[in-house]
Amino acid sequence: MRRADRLFEIVQLLRRASVPLTAEAIATELETSRRSVYRDIAALNAQRVPIRGEAGIGYVLERGFDMPPLMLISDEVEAVVLGVQWVLVHADEGLTRAAADMLAKVAAIVPERLRAAIDEPAVITPPPRSERLDAGVDVARLRARSLQGRKLHIRYADEGGRVTERTVWPFLVGYLDQVRMLIAWCELRRDFRMFRTDRLSAIEFREERYPEHRAALRRRWLAMMNERRDSGAIQSRRE
DSSP, X not given: OOHHHHHHHHHHHHHHOSSOBOHHHHHHHHTSOHHHHHHHHHHHHHTTOOEEEETTTEEEEOTTOOOOTTOOOHHHHHHHHHHHHHXXXXXXXXXXXXXXXXXXXXXXXXXXXXXXXXXXXXXXOOOOSSOOSOTTSOHHHHHHHHHHTEEEEEEEEOTTOOXXXXXXXXXXXXEOSSOEEEEEEETTTTEEEEEEGGGEEEXXXXXXXXXXXXXXXXHHHHHHHHHHHHHTOOOOOBO
16 A cells, blocks of 8 residues: 555544544554554644544544545545435435535546546446335424424324324434334333334424433434344334
């Protein structure tokens, strides 16, 4: 690997990492030596890349730093194209517009040698097999309420057709191949629940904020799902 490529990869590794990375971890990932990593970090610092490091802890990239927009490789462009294709097929109208706009922005900044990956991509997402059944649900508004941490009052029919009304704390919207799921804390059940959006017959968008932080709910739900997956009980609690 050329040194210029290695410098770029170090920044990418630090950008993706959620915890500090040691020189040994970086060296292992890039298949190089720790001595080379030390030299590369020093070179990046000399170029004013804000990398902080503490002995025995590792390196972190300070927030706010970004690489020039043209520093993309072919696989990254194809990943963007495939992701945009999937969003165009499966997401709500607001996200589909945003995805198309993003792809246009990427196309405007990539070098000519990468344009074929956008204009004539080698990746594809199959079209939907059937029309969505939740056409009357404002999924974009559900996303907005999840981000804002505001309560919803919903009328919902379970798999057996039994209808209940309940107040929920939404924090995620899941986009699956055939259905979309509202993931929330349910005040009625006092637990996390996943609601199919095509079974929502009424939604009251309340202004009241729920008392817990959305990020904390998300972390708790993910931890619960990981624990169930590890134990083999992967079936989620769906209503």
